[in-house]
Amino acid sequence: MKVFHKLPCAAALLLLALSVHAQSSRGLPPGNASSVSLYGIAATELVHVTNVREGANLGSTTRLENSKVTASRLGFIGSEDLGGGLSAVFNLEMGYSLDTGNPSNATTFFNRSSYVGLRGGFGTLTLGRHWDVEDDILGRYFVFAGYSAFQFSEFGGISETIPNSVKYVSPNWGGVTLRGLYALGEGTAGHTSEIAANYAAGGPFEAGATWRVQHDAQGRATQLATVGASYLFQPGATGSWRLHGGYAASTPDASIGVPKAAAYDIGLVWAPPKLPMNLTLDYVARDQKGTPDDSSFVRLGAEYFLSKRTALIANLVRMRNEGSASQRFYGLGAAGYDQNVYSVGLRHAF
Template sequence: MKQSSYKREKGFCTSQLTFRIALLVAAATTFGTAQAQSVSLYGVVDTGIEYVSNIGPSRSDSFRIPTITGSVPSRWGLRGKEDLGGGTSAVFVLESGFGVDQGTLNQGGRLFGRQAYAGLSGSWGTLTVGRQYSQIYWALIGDTMGPNIFAAADLDTYLANSRVDNAIAYSGKFGAFAAGITYSLGRDAVLPAAAGGCAGESPTDWKACKAFSAMLKYDTGSWGLATAFDRNFGGAGAGSPLPASSQTDTRILVNGYAKYGIAAFGGGLVHRKNEGAPFPTSNYWFAGVTVSPTAQIDLDLQYGLLRVRSSPAGASLVALRAMYNLSKRTAVYVTAGRIFNQEKSTLTIDGGNLPTSNTPLPGVGQTGAMVGVRHVF
């Protein structure tokens, strides 16, 4: 994201002045204690109107403004870096996700639910502590539509929301190679157990609610390959998908992308073993293409396939999107998708709202469509 340009938004002259004064005061009070310091304000506002079919027992249709995501989730954040000398810097990120429909906080009502961490960075890599993404998120380079409201990732929503609390993370980039590792002392104490939350850091059970992930990536900018290992431990008790700490939910990702002319192709596989599920083993395949015929137009097409071993609880999905960039910061788009559920599956096409608000009956497909606008600051 780029640093905010308040001149582009009418009515923000006062905020611009206040922000600059605050930075000048901070710089003056710390003069002589650091070589350089910068703080950037950034964000995205993405919203529109969506249509979803076949909701609930009545198979009703709905028009609504989504809460969670459009082409990307809405968020704002602060990113800071201070030069400590000797090639080492102090870094921090505070990032808040919000729903444009009602102005409410996402990620379970957290103020900085998307990211909240601080650490040190240098030529050796970056070491950070706080609420952070799992490494599987940084390895997902073959997903051409990302967290779009209708996308192949609707078949495994964890991939776009793989964050852990109380985490220690290391990441390093060495030429085209990148590697990372994250360990959480207690992955989530905010969400309820039924939604995948856990009890956080446990003083009595060393495995309870822990999480571990690792990533290895080779990315040249024109093509890339990445793999990741991601494991969550249970321990949240009754009502949780993983009630016991001896149970785990593990994903292994292999994916990649390649650019050719005006097109970018991507795809991959996620192999999952969820010991809290009646049928624990599944495979999720995804593939997509993005075509940019002009600097203003981006066209996306994506396919996803989920198969659960020994159970007809999988689904397939087709999604598409056409985006027109009005400027470097503002774009309008139309996106649509269709999910085809197997007879025991209740997966929804709609990644923009809580699943319980738009779930179809078992075996029923859904169609979604949305017209939206996105502004980056």
């Protein structure tokens, strides 16, 4: 731990890569056919945001930010053929802020994932820190890319990593894939149970559903259920069109004292003919049951691909808060205040 504390992140990761390459020189037994890949994303945006509350101050701000559309990351992924159709697999991934060079999480180095497991005819079983099953499938039905329903306070479970968890992904059975995750809730955290099913058979229609129960340290449960679908219209003279929609319901234990809530997302992704770009338009709403404190936003996003790995990105987002709602994308938020976001940026994948 002292080495990682003293070395910059890049140097620490380089040492890890070198240690993998040099394992035979340390006297470890040679394995079967294996592979390890380094991958990542470098992305940043110039962002202007209105009604940002920082402490007692409320106003507009312009800043260079780590991209909210596609967060910068660095990772290792690998596998080893164990024979008989069985493989060992692992993934280590950390997020970082490109604008500062700092890790995106000051206390968790591989904050985006860190797991090891086995893959075979039975599916894939892994142990460690995982993205939840909602994140696995809902990106086709909810708009992701940072400005999403998971930014609403009740719906972070649509996309988050869960430590101390065991995850299973089934084989693809005629387009149907099942997923399950259980987090043991070590220390002061409560345990989490999740299941999901998704249908994607290579045709124009896809659909999925998830269900989660998350317990807090006192054993109180909050349920999150989601369902979504998308349809890809046959590309034609006007390009490619994909319509998607999603619904999520949050039901906290009555003793928590937090209202039930629902989130809705309907969106359209358009790839114009003869242009290397995508345009997305989404309307996302949050309904807090029994109160007037609802929120919604409209997001228009664009990606222009300079190559297969590099793209220019832009966003226009308008968040509306009704009553005492204080949902936000930047800062702390302010009750009843709207927030507008304008951003342009550059993303490179490697």
